Structure formats: C-alpha cells, structure tokens
Amino acid sequence: MSTVPAIPVAPVAKPKKHFIGTPAPSGYVAGVGRGATGFTTRSDIGPARDATDVSDDRHAPPNKRSKKKDEEEEEEEDLNDSNYDEFSGYGGSLFNKDPYDKDDEEADEIYHQIDVRMDEKRKDYREIKLKAQLEKYRQERPKIQQQFSDLRRALSSVSEDEWLSIPEVGDARNKKQRNPKSEKFTPLPDSVLARNLGGESVTTIDPSSGMASAFPGGLTPSGDLDLRKIGQARNTLMSVKLNQVSDSVSGQTVVDPKGYLTDLQQFGAGTYGGDINDIKKARLLLKSVRETNPNHPGAWVASARLEEVTGKVQTARNLIMKGCEVNPNSEDLWLEAARLQPPDLAKAIIAQAVRHIPTSVRVWAKAADLELETKAKKKVFRKALEHIPNSVRLWKSAIELEEPDNAKILLGRAVECCPASVELWLALARLESYENARKVLNKARQNIPTDRGIWITAAKLEEAQGNHQMVDKIIERAISSLSSNGVELNRDQWLTDAIECDKAQSYMTCRAIIKCMIGHGLEDEERKELWLEDAENCSQKGAIECARAIYTHALSVFPTKKNIWKQAASFEKQHGDRESLETLLQKAVSHCPQSEVLWLMGAKSKWLAGDVPAARSILAIAFQANPNSEEIWLAAVKLESENNEYVRSRKLLAKARASAPTPRVWVKSVKLEWCLDCISTALDLLDEGLKAFPDCAKLWMMKGQILEEGKKLDEARDTYLAGTKKCGDSIPLWILMSRIEERRGLLTKARSTLDKARLKNPKNDKLWLESIRIEIRAGLKDIAEPMLAKALQECPTSGPLWAEAIFVEGKAQRKTKSVDALKKCEHDPHVLLAVSKLFWSERKLNKCREWFNRALKIEPDLGDTWAYFYKFELLHGTEQTQSEVVKRCLLAEPHYGENWCAINKDIKNWKRKTDEILTMVANSLPIPT
Known part of the structure; x- marks a missing residue:
C-alpha cells in the first residue's frame, strides 16, 4: 500500500495592528475611553506642573475649557428621573423659569377639581368593568382553593385515626427516602457481656493493647453469664452519677427530691396551667386589697379561690376563716367557708354563721342542704321559719318536703305570713276542696288585687266543676277589676295565658280569654289581618282551641269575608274532624253563597265520606246560587265519573258546553271520551273545540297525543306545528313537537324546533333543559355540557337547570356543583x-x-x-x-x-x-x- 507524503502547510500570518510600535499621540491617557480616568492629586493641578507641558483637558480649570466643550455640556440633557416632567419631558417646561403666582395656583386647582370630577364619573364604569374581568378570569383560571374546595369540605369528616394513619411526605429527590432499606441489627456477642463481669473499672485505654484494655479479664466464653448482676451494676452506676450531679458542684446546692415538689406547689404549679408570675402578681394585688379594706368580703373570697385554683386548699381555708373573723356578718364569706370545708366541718361553720346572722335565708338553705336525712332538713327549715317567717323561699322549700296533709297546714300558715305571694295562695287552693278553694282564691284576690293569675285560676276551678257560665263572668270581672286597680292590660300576655290554658285542657277558660281580649287595643282596620296571624301562630304552637276560638270570633265580626271562611275551613280540615268541617262549611255557604270554593269543599267532604247523594244535593244548591259556573259544572262531572256514572257525566258536559262553553269544559269533555276509549268522538270534539278556541294549547296537545298513540306520527307532527303557530308561547307544545321529531329519527329537526322555540320564548329554562337532554339521549355529552353552561348564563336562577348540572358532572365534581347551585337558588x-x-x-x-x-x-x-x-x-x-x-x-x-x-x-x-x-x-x- 503506497503512502502519500504529507504536504507542509505554512502558518497563516495574523494582521498587524497599525498602532503597534508607534508613539502615543499628545495628550493620550491610557484607558480614558473605558472610563479609567485615574486619580487627581494636588501635583496634577499645582505649580509642580510645568507651563510647557501638554495641557490635559481632564484636569484643566473651568476657565480654560474649550468653547466647544462648554457648548456640548449646555446641549447635553439631564436624563435623571427627578428632572422628568409629564408634559414637557426631560428638558423642563418652556415656562419653568417664570414665577408661580396665585393665578397659576387657582388654575391648577380648577384643573385638579375637573380631573377629580371626571374620575368620579368613570368610577362606577371602571369598577363594573374590573369586576366583570375578574369574574371572567376566575371562571377561566379558578384558584387552587376553589378547585379543591370539595376535598377540603370532606376533611371535616376525617376521623382522628385516619389523620394519624396518613403517611409522612418525604423528599422525592432523596433516594434514601424513595427507596428505604431495611435496617440491619447485629446481636451483641456473649463474649462482650462476659468481659464486663470481672468487676474491674477501666478508665483509660492502653495504647499498646488498644480496645482490648477496656475489657479486662480476657475472653471467657465458657464462663457463666448472670444478667441479673448486669442490671444491678447498671443501677449502681446510675445512682453514683446522680449523686455526683446533686452533691458538691461548684455554684450548686444540694437538690432535695422530696422538697422539690413542695417548693413547686407554693407557686401553684401542681394544678394551675398558667403563668406563675401571674399568680404572684394576683397574690400581691389581693393582699393589698385585704390590707387596705379588710371589711370587703369580695377580696377574701377572691383570695381563697385563687389559692384553691393553684392547689393550696388549706391556705384557702385559712384565708376564708380569717375573713369570717373580720366580717362575721357577711353571708358570702360563711357560705364560701362552708363550701371549702369537708361536710362535717361545714356544718360547724354554718352553725357559727347562723349565730352571727340568723336572718340570712341563704345560710339556712345551706344548712338544710348539708343535712342528709329528710327529718333533719325539716327541722332546719322550721327553725329557720321561726327566725324568718316572711321568707317565701323557705316556706316553699319546707312545704316541698311535707306530705299533702301537713303541706296544707303549712300553706295555711304561709299565706298568713306571706300574703303577697301568689304562688303560695295558688298552691293552697290546689290542695283544698272546691268550696275551700273558692274561699282561698277570694282571700287571695283581696290581698293581691293586681294579679291576673288568681282570676284565671278561679276560672279554671269553675270549669273543672262544670260551671261553664261562671267562666265568662269571672274573666269579664277580672278585666274590669284589674282596670279599676290601675293594671295595664297587655293583649299579648293574655294570649299567652290562653295558650297555657289550652295546653292544660281548660278550653272554656281559653275561649273566654280570647273572646274578651282578642280585640283589645286594636284599630278596626287592622283587626282582620292581626286575628288571622294570631290564629296561625296559635296553630303552629299547638294551641288548636285558641286558633279555633280566634276564627270563631273573627267570623262573628266579619261574617261575609270569604278569606276568613276559607282559612277556617282549611284549619278544620287539617286539625278538626269531618263533622266540624261540614258544620263550618254549611255556615260559610249561608253567609257567602257566591263562593264556589266553599260549595266544592262541602261537596268533596260528603263525597270522601261516601255520601254521594248528599254531595249531589250540595252541588245542585250551588248551581242555583252560581248558575253557569265552570267550577261547579266540572265538580259535578268529576263526581259522576268517579262513581262510574258516565252517562250522567256526558249529559252534564253537554249542558256545560251549551250553557258555559269554556276551553276547560271542552278539555274535560275530550278527556272523558279519550278515557272511555271513544277516540273518534274525542277527535270530533277536538275539531269543534279548536274551531271555537283555536288558541287553547291543551286542545292541540291532546289531539297530537291521540294521533301519536294511533301511530300517526306525520299527522301528529302537523297538529303540533299548527298548534305552535297559534300558541307560540306554549312551552309544552314545543317540547312535544321536538320529541316527535326525535322519535321520527330527525335529531337535527328536533334541535331546530327547540332553537325556534327559544327565539320566541327567550330565557326559558324548560326549553334549555329539553335541548340539553336531547343531546344526552343521543350520547353527545360533549355538546350537552357547553350548552348547559350557556343555559345557566341565560337562566342563572333556574332550579331544574342546576339540578341537571349536578348530575351531568362527574362524581368528584358533584359536591362542588351542588354548593354553587345552593348559592344561586337556595330554596x-x-x-x-x-x-x-x-x-x-x-x-x-x-x-x-x-x-x-x-x-x-x-x-x-x-x-x-x-x-x-x-x-x-x-x-x-x-x-x-x-x-x-x-x-x-x-x-x-x-x-x-x-x-x-x-x-x-x-x-x-x-x-x-x-x-x-x-x-x-x-x-x-x-x-x-
């Protein structure tokens, strides 16, 4: 494989700056462009500078600055916030150098008042707009507390055990808390315990042997291990440490374990949970009051109770006894002393109190309370009555302990000693026979001529004996006697007495009081309304006879008022029997024969009782008093139809259609034929009725429903359509029309029908509810929910819409929605x-x-x-x-x-x-x- 030799690349030369290597210009100061101007010293501006040196503008005196720089400084603006003006900007006003005189001040004040006035005009608009914006913002972005309000309400039902079972919230970023590891425990070896049995005390560690020096005795795994000795050693070591702490320590005294709690008790720390300093201050204050005014019983009582609250009962007893010595005539001090002492010592204290103040009723009553046996109590009360024979409280307490025979004797003596006590006179009258009771009440009236309770008791007594005529006379005499003695007759008090007589089943007395006092102090114009209110109040309180007596009196004064007769009849229907109701209605129709409701109530009462001929006769008389009355015609038809007299019902309806043709009569006629399954006759009657009353919505609805039952959906739909044109404000008619469209499978048509109905009947909650339910029945909940929100905006106080909204929500949001619904329409x-x-x-x-x-x-x-x-x-x-x-x-x-x-x-x-x-x-x- 051949290799290509690498071609050497010459380094790229960097361009050289033009100012490198050249001398600095005259007057150059390094860093002046960055603001680093350095420091100015006396040598910079003093005579040490040579006159031939190049001038530096930085340090030149003001008179040597160039003209150009002065002009630049003059043109430069001060951009500080304090130099800013709302109208003229940073440069200042054109007239800021002019003087500010009174005219300027007056003009500024006028402009200020104009601004305030304009601001007040726009204030309401701004507040309304701001409130609307806030409400819209809160609806779109509710607070977190609103989102979780239902959960917060549920916290009130959380029990204490559920609170305690809530797990602690850890830090999610902490890996140890997110993935806790189980703790590992290593058992202590027996060899370690065995080493400590040697009894040697080691306080230092040998460097040569290390930790082994702390366990002398060596390893004795085979030795006997006595755990009891280990416990004893631990207790001994603990006691030694405690003794060292409590004994000789610099700056400390020896702690007395037994006296420590005693020292705390002197500050009241045993039972009082407040501040000890407050107790000290209260003690000093009460001590000052006692020393300043030792004859003031309240100071002694307060001091004793303070000590009692802080747990020093014996100190409290000593203080209160000292107070009794200083003030032996104060019953409050003696009673407080008896309360603080045990029962045995309390008797001795009360005995001393009786010797000092034998005329104190409270002291004698306390003495009787301290006795456990009834015989001893009686003895105390009799002794007390020897000293205080005019005390009603002592007489009542003594009489309560006696048998009826002895109580009668005591009461005879009591009324002699306390002739002004109404309770004692009435109690004696209850125990006496009829003749003696009359004598007692007559004596009571002579001694107390201004009390109405004696007169009422006398009326009850006569009623109990069957002297009903005397009851009215007694009440009349009572009113005249009280008036002559200057007693102000209060109508409300007498009505309250009447209600009490009603509850005591003294009905004649109750009626007599109502008869004499119901109109006392009332103007003629306000009697009717107030009497009806009084009757309703008595009925709510359970005083049925009082209410009946008020209605009877009102009807005697206003016999031609239909409203009173109706309310009285409703009252008898609810609280009386059938006979009393029929008797009242007979009187009512005799005084108000033109009142159809009273006739119908009488006929219905007879019909419910099974007396159909009597009901017919009542309606026949009602026809004579009210000819061509729709209510009476229809009541007669219902009576006959309920008793299966359909032929008579049809004849009555035919007569009614001829003599009193009303839409309701046609509706009842059609309904009877429909119920009897005479569909053709019903349709013929509907056609006739719609010609006579085309604006009767019920006739259109009935015709559509009959056609709908006969599976004639197209004809029923046409009927509903014609009905909506004639009766556009009939909501049920629109709803029936939309439902038949839905039944025909035309969901869009049903929607458009309801939309048209809402245009003609805006803000109608029934139409909105039907529109929402159409979507729910179609399974389109996503359309129903925004429609429901829009409906609640248009009808915010509609109960049916809010009720629907509660169950449209999910289970978690229903409670919150119900709270909102109750706020909008609570009732x-x-x-x-x-x-x-x-x-x-x-x-x-x-x-x-x-x-x-x-x-x-x-x-x-x-x-x-x-x-x-x-x-x-x-x-x-x-x-x-x-x-x-x-x-x-x-x-x-x-x-x-x-x-x-x-x-x-x-x-x-x-x-x-x-x-x-x-x-x-x-x-x-x-x-x-």
Whole structure:
C-alpha cells in the first residue's frame, strides 16, 4: 500500500495592528475611553506642573475649557428621573423659569377639581368593568382553593385515626427516602457481656493493647453469664452519677427530691396551667386589697379561690376563716367557708354563721342542704321559719318536703305570713276542696288585687266543676277589676295565658280569654289581618282551641269575608274532624253563597265520606246560587265519573258546553271520551273545540297525543306545528313537537324546533333543559355540557337547570356543583331534591332523609320529591316511615313533577288514587348513582 507524503502547510500570518510600535499621540491617557480616568492629586493641578507641558483637558480649570466643550455640556440633557416632567419631558417646561403666582395656583386647582370630577364619573364604569374581568378570569383560571374546595369540605369528616394513619411526605429527590432499606441489627456477642463481669473499672485505654484494655479479664466464653448482676451494676452506676450531679458542684446546692415538689406547689404549679408570675402578681394585688379594706368580703373570697385554683386548699381555708373573723356578718364569706370545708366541718361553720346572722335565708338553705336525712332538713327549715317567717323561699322549700296533709297546714300558715305571694295562695287552693278553694282564691284576690293569675285560676276551678257560665263572668270581672286597680292590660300576655290554658285542657277558660281580649287595643282596620296571624301562630304552637276560638270570633265580626271562611275551613280540615268541617262549611255557604270554593269543599267532604247523594244535593244548591259556573259544572262531572256514572257525566258536559262553553269544559269533555276509549268522538270534539278556541294549547296537545298513540306520527307532527303557530308561547307544545321529531329519527329537526322555540320564548329554562337532554339521549355529552353552561348564563336562577348540572358532572365534581347551585337558588325544590339524591348516592342516609324533608317543607306539591322519598324509605327505611310518607303525600295531594305527571296524566291511570300513583312513580325511578 503506497503512502502519500504529507504536504507542509505554512502558518497563516495574523494582521498587524497599525498602532503597534508607534508613539502615543499628545495628550493620550491610557484607558480614558473605558472610563479609567485615574486619580487627581494636588501635583496634577499645582505649580509642580510645568507651563510647557501638554495641557490635559481632564484636569484643566473651568476657565480654560474649550468653547466647544462648554457648548456640548449646555446641549447635553439631564436624563435623571427627578428632572422628568409629564408634559414637557426631560428638558423642563418652556415656562419653568417664570414665577408661580396665585393665578397659576387657582388654575391648577380648577384643573385638579375637573380631573377629580371626571374620575368620579368613570368610577362606577371602571369598577363594573374590573369586576366583570375578574369574574371572567376566575371562571377561566379558578384558584387552587376553589378547585379543591370539595376535598377540603370532606376533611371535616376525617376521623382522628385516619389523620394519624396518613403517611409522612418525604423528599422525592432523596433516594434514601424513595427507596428505604431495611435496617440491619447485629446481636451483641456473649463474649462482650462476659468481659464486663470481672468487676474491674477501666478508665483509660492502653495504647499498646488498644480496645482490648477496656475489657479486662480476657475472653471467657465458657464462663457463666448472670444478667441479673448486669442490671444491678447498671443501677449502681446510675445512682453514683446522680449523686455526683446533686452533691458538691461548684455554684450548686444540694437538690432535695422530696422538697422539690413542695417548693413547686407554693407557686401553684401542681394544678394551675398558667403563668406563675401571674399568680404572684394576683397574690400581691389581693393582699393589698385585704390590707387596705379588710371589711370587703369580695377580696377574701377572691383570695381563697385563687389559692384553691393553684392547689393550696388549706391556705384557702385559712384565708376564708380569717375573713369570717373580720366580717362575721357577711353571708358570702360563711357560705364560701362552708363550701371549702369537708361536710362535717361545714356544718360547724354554718352553725357559727347562723349565730352571727340568723336572718340570712341563704345560710339556712345551706344548712338544710348539708343535712342528709329528710327529718333533719325539716327541722332546719322550721327553725329557720321561726327566725324568718316572711321568707317565701323557705316556706316553699319546707312545704316541698311535707306530705299533702301537713303541706296544707303549712300553706295555711304561709299565706298568713306571706300574703303577697301568689304562688303560695295558688298552691293552697290546689290542695283544698272546691268550696275551700273558692274561699282561698277570694282571700287571695283581696290581698293581691293586681294579679291576673288568681282570676284565671278561679276560672279554671269553675270549669273543672262544670260551671261553664261562671267562666265568662269571672274573666269579664277580672278585666274590669284589674282596670279599676290601675293594671295595664297587655293583649299579648293574655294570649299567652290562653295558650297555657289550652295546653292544660281548660278550653272554656281559653275561649273566654280570647273572646274578651282578642280585640283589645286594636284599630278596626287592622283587626282582620292581626286575628288571622294570631290564629296561625296559635296553630303552629299547638294551641288548636285558641286558633279555633280566634276564627270563631273573627267570623262573628266579619261574617261575609270569604278569606276568613276559607282559612277556617282549611284549619278544620287539617286539625278538626269531618263533622266540624261540614258544620263550618254549611255556615260559610249561608253567609257567602257566591263562593264556589266553599260549595266544592262541602261537596268533596260528603263525597270522601261516601255520601254521594248528599254531595249531589250540595252541588245542585250551588248551581242555583252560581248558575253557569265552570267550577261547579266540572265538580259535578268529576263526581259522576268517579262513581262510574258516565252517562250522567256526558249529559252534564253537554249542558256545560251549551250553557258555559269554556276551553276547560271542552278539555274535560275530550278527556272523558279519550278515557272511555271513544277516540273518534274525542277527535270530533277536538275539531269543534279548536274551531271555537283555536288558541287553547291543551286542545292541540291532546289531539297530537291521540294521533301519536294511533301511530300517526306525520299527522301528529302537523297538529303540533299548527298548534305552535297559534300558541307560540306554549312551552309544552314545543317540547312535544321536538320529541316527535326525535322519535321520527330527525335529531337535527328536533334541535331546530327547540332553537325556534327559544327565539320566541327567550330565557326559558324548560326549553334549555329539553335541548340539553336531547343531546344526552343521543350520547353527545360533549355538546350537552357547553350548552348547559350557556343555559345557566341565560337562566342563572333556574332550579331544574342546576339540578341537571349536578348530575351531568362527574362524581368528584358533584359536591362542588351542588354548593354553587345552593348559592344561586337556595330554596328551590329541584335543587334540594338533587342534593338529596346526591347524599343518597354517597350512602349518607341520615342527611338524605333530612334534605328530603327540607325539600317537601318548601314545596309539598312536587310529586317527584314524594316519589323519590318513598323509594328511599322502601330501600332504607322501616314500615313506619314508609306509611308516614304515604300519609303525608295523601294530605299534600301533589300535582307537579316531570316523572309524576308522566304517570299521573297517563290515560290508563285516570282512575287511580294518589297512593297508587306514588307507588307506580317510585317503582319507575332509578336509584341515584
């Protein structure tokens, strides 16, 4: 293989700088271009410089600078921030050399006021714009605390064991923490233990032998190993070290182990957890108060309690006894001393207190409390009453310990000693017979003529004996007597007494008080409203007779007011029986014959009781009082149809269509024929009804539904289309039209139908909800979610939309969404129902039941809530809770709800009762997940 010889390459010559090797120009200073000007000394500017030297502009005096350089300096601008002006820049204003006079100041002030005024005008706009920008920014970029708010709320339910089981967070960069290795333990050899049994003490290590010198005795693996001796040696060594620390150490005293805790107790460190310095300051302050004013009992009590709190009970006892010596007439000191002493010594102290202050009720009561036997207590109280016969407290305490016979005797003596005590008079009256009780109450009225309780008790006594006529007289006399004695009659206090009489089952007294005092102090214009409010309040408090008496009195004053009759009838329906309701309604229709509701309530009561002829007769009388009344016509039709009298129902409807033609009458006529499966007759009636009432949306919907049932989808769609043209504001009609398009498989057509409906009916949550559900049913959740967000922007307080939004979210975000929904519409029943279902899905059964009850309290007419609640009780409740839900639902008679109406308004279920509908709806509902 031939080799090519290497060709030598000559090095490339670097260009040479032109100034290298040439002399420096005159006046050149090295580094001046970089700012390195060096130092200036006296020799640079003094006489040491020769006059023939080349001048240096750096150090030339100002008068020798060149004219050119002076001009450059004058032209150079000062770019400092302090020289900057907002209007004139760095150069300064053209007029900054002129004087600043009052005119300039006034002009500046006027301009400043103008600026402030303009700023105030734009302030609201700026704040609104800034708030909108912040809200938009927070919606796009929520804070971390908002993103994890649901997790933070869940922390409140974490138990202590779960907190303790949370693992420690290590440093991810630390390899040892990420991959921990198991610790290795090497057992100590027996030879090491054996070496320490020699008993020799080694304090130094021999350099020649190294560590072997620390274990004298050599290796004795075959020797006996006594572990007990090792423990003894360890204890001995520890005691020696402790003695060395506690004995002779420079600057230290010997520690007394027994006296150490005693010394701590003098500062109160045994039981008090506060600062010892605070205790010292309090002691000094209280000592100063005691010395300055030893006759002040509060200082002694405070000092004793301070010592008690700090654990020095004996010191506290000594202090309080010294205070008792200084102030023997202070019952507070004696009672405090008795409290601090043991029971045996406390009796002796109370005995001393009784000798010093025998008229102290509290001291005698304490003496009785210290006795353990009832006999001894009675003896103490009787001794006390000898010294203080006018003490009501002692009489009451003594009477409580006696038997009824002895109590009567004591009460007789008590009212003599304390004639102004109403309680003692009333207690004596309760123990006496009827005749003696009347005498006692008469004496009580003579001694205390200003108390209304005695009069009320007298009325109760007469009512208990069956003297009902005397009750009204006693209450009337009470009012006149109290007024003559200058007592101010308070209406609210008398109503409270009436409620108490109602709860005590003294109904006649309650009615008498209501009759005499319900209108006291009221103007004629405000009586009706206040009486209805009082009746409702009494009903809420459980005073049924009070409420009934108020309604009775109000109807006696205003017999022609329909509103009062309706409320009274509703009250009797809820709290009374059927007979009282029918009696009230008979009176009502006699005073208000033009009130259709009262007639219908009476007819319904008879019908529910099974008396159909009586119901017919009531409706016949109602026809005479209210001819051509739509409500009465339809009530008669319903009565006949519910009792399978279809021929009579058809005749009544025909008469109604002839005499009182209304859209509702046509709707009921069509519905009856539809329910009886007379489809052709129903369609004929629909055609006639639509000619007479083309703007009745229900007729269009019924015709479309009948055609839809007959599989005539095209005709049903045309019917709905014609209905939307005539009734463009009917939301259910638009929804039915979109659903039939969806049923025909035309999803795009269904969307466009709802879009057109939203254009004609903007901000309607039902249309938005149907649009969202169409996308969900089609499996297009990615389209449904932004549409839901847009719907919430247009209808921010819509409960159905927020309820839908909660379950559209994933499980992790549902709780946060529910919180937002409750903020927007707190009292909406749909949101409360959704929250209940959310708790149900999380298996929080107690909270779920609580929220169901809350939703039903706000809106009992929503059938979906009843159905979900009943299904919940079927799965997780008892038979009692299930029957209670059914009972409450029957009383509420719900009418609304998407799932409820779907089954309740089905023609197949037109004769089913409310409890049957409830069961059917509950069975059709899914379990929330």
